[in-house]
Amino acid sequence: MARSPLLILDNQGVYQTHTSRFCIRSLTLWGKVCFGIGLILCSQLVLSQSNQNTKSNPANKNVATPQKGIQVNQRGQSKAVSGGSGLQSKSAAEQNQQLTDPGTEEYSQFDALPDFQVQRGCLKRGFREGNLPSRIGINDPEFLEYFKNQTVRFFDSASGPCIPYVVAFGKRGRFESLSIMNGPSRNEKSQILTFTASGFGGYLVQEENLAAQMQFWTELFIPLQEVLYDPQRLGDKLPVELAWELNSIVKQLYPDDSASLENSPKQVRVIVDFGTRDRWAQIWAVEILNLATNQVLADAFWLDRDDIPGSFFTANGDSIERSFWTNPLSYRRISRGVGQVPIRSRTNPNNPQAQGKDRRYRTHMGIDYAAPTGTPVFSVANGKVAFLGYSGAYGKLIIIDHPGNYRTYYAHLSNYNNELVVGNDIRRGMEIGYVGSTGRSTGPHLHYELRKNGIYVDPYNPKIQLDLWTMRPSDSGSFTKQLLMLGSIPKE
Numbered sequence: 361m362a363r364s365p366l367l368i369l370d371n372q373g374v375y376q377t378h379t380s381r382f383c384i385r386s387l388t389l390w391g392k393v394c395f396g397i398g399l400i401l402c403s404q405l406v407l408s409q410s411n412q413n414t415k416s417n418p419a420n421k422n423v424a425t426p427q428k429g430i431q432v433n434q435r436g437q438s439k440a441v442s443g444g445s446g447l448q449s450k451s452a453a454e455q456n457q458q459l460t461d462p463g464t465e466e467y468s469q470f471d472a473l474p475d476f477q478v479q480r481g482c483l484k485r486g487f488r489e490g491n492l493p494s495r496i497g498i499n500d501p502e503f504l505e506y507f508k509n510q511t512v513r514f515f516d517s518a519s520g521p522c523i524p525y526v527v528a529f530g531k532r533g534r535f536e537s538l539s540i541m542n543g544p545s546r547n548e549k550s551q552i553l554t555f556t557a558s559g560f561g562g563y564l565v566q567e568e569n570l571a572a573q574m575q576f577w578t579e580l581f582i583p584l585q586e587v588l589y590d591p592q593r594l595g596d597k598l599p600v601e602l603a604w605e606l607n608s609i610v611k612q613l614y615p616d617d618s619a620s621l622e623n624s625p626k627q628v629r630v631i632v633d634f635g636t637r638d639r640w641a642q643i644w645a646v647e648i649l650n651l652a653t654n655q656v657l658a659d660a661f662w663l664d665r666d667d668i669p670g671s672f673f674t675a676n677g678d679s680i681e682r683s684f685w686t687n688p689l690s691y692r693r694i695s696r697g698v699g700q701v702p703i704r705s706r707t708n709p710n711n712p713q714a715q716g717k718d719r720r721y722r723t724h725m726g727i728d729y730a731a732p733t734g735t736p737v738f739s740v741a742n743g744k745v746a747f748l749g750y751s752g753a754y755g756k757l758i759i760i761d762h763p764g765n766y767r768t769y770y771a772h773l774s775n776y777n778n779e780l781v782v783g784n785d786i787r788r789g790m791e792i793g794y795v796g797s798t799g800r801s802t803g804p805h806l807h808y809e810l811r812k813n814g815i816y817v818d819p820y821n822p823k824i825q826l827d828l829w830t831m832r833p834s835d836s837g838s839f840t841k842q843l844l845m846l847g848s849i850p851k852e
């Protein structure tokens with residue numbers, strides 16, 4: 361078992377962790393708990409049998425009855441949909457055939473934007489602490505009772521002038537989750553309680569020991585300018601894929617290219633897990649701080665999810681994931697103005713290697729990114745290699761499986777990363793292949809597809825709200841806990 365690190369407090373109550381980079385971590389209890397909740401609440405929509413995805417539930421028979429709000433557009437002739445019973449008997453060759461079958465169906469979901477609201481603060485002590493929920497807008501008497509019963513000892517251990525809290529409300533102001541900490545200073549005695557509304561009525565509470573959680577995280581402060589303009593130095597501090605990720609996050613959070621950016625002292629506070637052999641390195645929190653005013657200007661937090669890919673969310677609960685899922689070419693292009701693809705926009709990624717020729721356009725089922733032969737192609741998210749080989753019109757093709765029945769396709773490649781084989785685990789930002797013009801292609805470009813349950817999804821369609829970039833009620837508790845653990849504590 362790895363040793364707990366020292367938690368060193370500075371004057372602002374900001375912690376620093378000193379952690380071994382190579383200690384082994386099993387899944388946290390919290391992760392498991394969330395996974396359980398996620399499994400229960402997350403209703404997987406099986407829209408089609410058209411792929412042989414092993415994660416889909418064979419018992420799910422609602423193929424012919426798409427759920428409310430979901431449409432499957434068919435283009436060209438419709439495919440024969442075979443019965444679920446044949447799934448197990450398919451040969452590997454048949455499965456590959458299905459995997460590499462160019463789709464004719466398009467996924468479209470027109471749900472309104474999810475309603476998710478987060479409030480944070482530090483509630484001054486000296487009142488009856490059991491009333492904290494009603495002071496911050498939670499008025500359900502049943503919850504108030506539950507909260508009082510669960511927090512008697514917790515408040516006995518509290519210290520400092522205020523109780524930091526993060527609360528999340530869902531649709532129509534429904535209470536989703538509340539996390540509180542027993543004081544504004546983070547130290548080895550810090551405890552976090554997280555209350556969540558159970559999907560079956562009633563409430564759940566989770567207790568978390570901060571020290572146990574913090575030992576894998578390292579806090580870095582990097583000047584904003586360096587994050588944006590000095591990738592070389594950034595690369596000295598972070599693994600290259602994290603350097604790119606940080607650059608990309610900060611550009612999304614702080615896209616304004618104004619002169620004031622350069623003239624005021626700003627820093628990026630980053631919480632990072634450097635990972636181990638068995639665990640990918642991961643950025644967990646990013647805050648852009650104005651040193652002059654001591655304000656947090658923008659922030660993003662990583663929410664790890666076992667059943668679907670994780671996502672970066674701002675403290676308001678807005679996901680910034682969509683741009684990651686639409687940038688298979690711009691990874692590691694770490695310079696200002698590169699990879700700045702505004703979410704929900706169809707403007708070009710300003711790719712310097714394309715020498716002004718970079719175009720992205722939708723034809724058939726997929727997005728084509730024009731780029732010179734040999735341009736590196738990167739995985740848009742963590743996953744596993746499901747297919748690697750030549751496949752008809754696709755030419756040289758790599759398919760990556762992501763949790764939650766998502767797949768990404770990278771086609772017409774000139775070559776593969778020759779270290780890859782089917783079954784390899786892949787991290788976001790990993791170089792998987794190189795742009796080419798193999799298969800049915802009229803010039804060098806990357807053909808990219810995102811599919812859910814085998815059905816093509818246009819990741820640029822703003823109306824499509826995939827769980828990839830949505831806060832689900834089952835994510836809420838981990839998110840409020842995370843904000844409390846990793847975010848700057850708001851003033852009381």
Ligand SMILES: [Zn+2]
Nearest residue numbers: 726727728807
């Ligand atoms: Zn294409």
